[in-house]
Amino acid sequence: AQRVTQPEKLLSVFKGAPVELKCNYSYSGSPELFWYVQYSRQRLQLLLRHISRESIKGFTADLNKGETSFHLKKPFAQEEDSAMYYCALRGWKGAQKLVFGQGTRLTINP
Amino acid sequence: DSGVTQTPKHLITATGQRVTLRCSPRSGDLSVYWYQQSLDQGLQFLIQYYNGEERAKGNILERFSAQQFPDLHSELNLSSLELGDSALYFCASRLQGACGYTFGSGTRLTVV
Numbered sequence: 001a002q003r004v005t006q007p008e009k010l011l012s013v014f015k016g017a018p019v020e021l022k023c024n025y026s027y028s029g030s031p032e033l034f035w036y037v038q039y040s041r042q043r044l045q046l047l048l049r050h051i052s053r054e055s056i057k058g059f060t061a062d063l064n065k066g067e068t069s070f071h072l073k074k075p076f077a078q079e080e081d082s083a084m085y086y087c088a089l090r091g092w093k094g095a096q097k098l099v100f101g102q103g104t105r106l107t108i109n110p
Numbered sequence: 111d112s113g114v115t116q117t118p119k120h121l122i123t124a125t126g127q128r129v130t131l132r133c134s135p136r137s138g139d140l141s142v143y144w145y146q147q148s149l150d151q152g153l154q155f156l157i158q159y160y161n162g163e164e165r166a167k168g169n170i171l172e173r174f175s176a177q178q179f180p181d182l183h184s185e186l187n188l189s190s191l192e193l194g195d196s197a198l199y200f201c202a203s204r205l206q207g208a209c210g211y212t213f214g215s216g217t218r219l220t221v222v
Contacts, residue, residue, distance in 0.1 A: 036213075041198060043112060044153075044213040086153060097143055097166055098202075098211055100153040 002027050004089050006101035013077050014109050021072040021104045023061075023087030031089045033063055033070040034098065038084040047085070048072070057081070077108045113137065114203050114214035122220045128189040131217045135182055135203030141165070142184040143204070143211065144176060148197040159184055191221045 003026040013019055025031060035047040047056050050063040050070060061072045070087060087101040113136035123129055135142050144156040146169075155168035159178035170176075173191075178184040188195060198218050202211040 041216075041218075043114075043215040044200065044202075045112075046210060049210075097155050097158055097168065099155065100145075102152040 002031070002089055002091055002099045004087050004099055004101035006085075006087055006104050008104045009102065010105050010107070012107045012109060015079055016076050019072075019074045019077045019081070019106065019108075021085050021087075021106065023070045023072065023101060025068050025070065025087075025089050027068075027089060027091060029091065030065075031091055033061070034088040034090070035059070035061055035070075035072050036086045036088060036100075038086065038103075040083075044086065079108045079110060082106060082108045112212045112214065114201060114212050116199075116201055116214035116217050118217060119215065120218045120220075122222060123191060125191055125193060125221055127191050127221075128187065129191065129219065131186040131188070131199050131201075131219070133184045133186070133201035133203075133214060135184070135201075136205075136212050139203035139205050139212070140182065141204045142178055142182070143202045144170075144184070144186050145200045145202065146197050147200060147216070148194075151197075153200075156186070188219070193221050195219065196221045 005024045033050040036044040037047045059074045086103045088098040115134040117132045140161045143158045146154045156170040157176050158166040162178050176186045198216045200216045202213045204211045
């Protein structure tokens with residue numbers, strides 16, 4: 001079964017502090033992992049894919065297959081980072097639908 | 111603009127009614143995915159269509175149905191609406207073989 005777990009529903013940090021949003025997954029195989037961001041209940045926007053190994057808006061995420069994790073990190077939080085963040089998994093078989101975690105609401109305090 | 115168009119943006123209707131939500135995928139994308147986003151359930155996959163055919167079903171109620179037309183736009187039909195159906199309904203499209211999913215802005219459904 002495909003499952004994504006984001007253990008923190010809410011996360012609050014101060015501006016300039018480091019941020020880490022946790023994501024753990026369950027999948028019998030090699031999945032593809034994504035992070036999506038949603039500002040004020042707008043459309044979901046792709047933030048990162050583990051395959052591309054890129055840094056967007058200062059965020060990075062490394063796939064750790066041993067720990068089945070894909071945590072999202074940023075060294076210095078900015079106020080505009082306040083949003084809802086969803087970790088998602090896609091398997092390689094069948095419909096290849098995205099399975100989302102429950103999301104973490106990140107609030108950056110000034 | 112992501113290229114995925116959803117209409118209407120907002121919909122308010124009464125319990126027991128039926129509504130149709132529409133999604134036009136990005137040009138060239140054959141796959142359409144429907145998701146329901148509610149406060150208590152998060153983002154739940156409902157159903158996927160590929161080039162007019164149903165490909166996969168997720169947590170979709172029997173009162174809900176969908177279809178994809180020859181021009182590739184898709185409609186999600188919700189009937190016998192209940193208060194608990196109030197949610198944001200998103201569709202996403204994807205080009206076959208591509209990794210990226212592009213989401214629309216969603217339809218906010220309020221059942222009163």
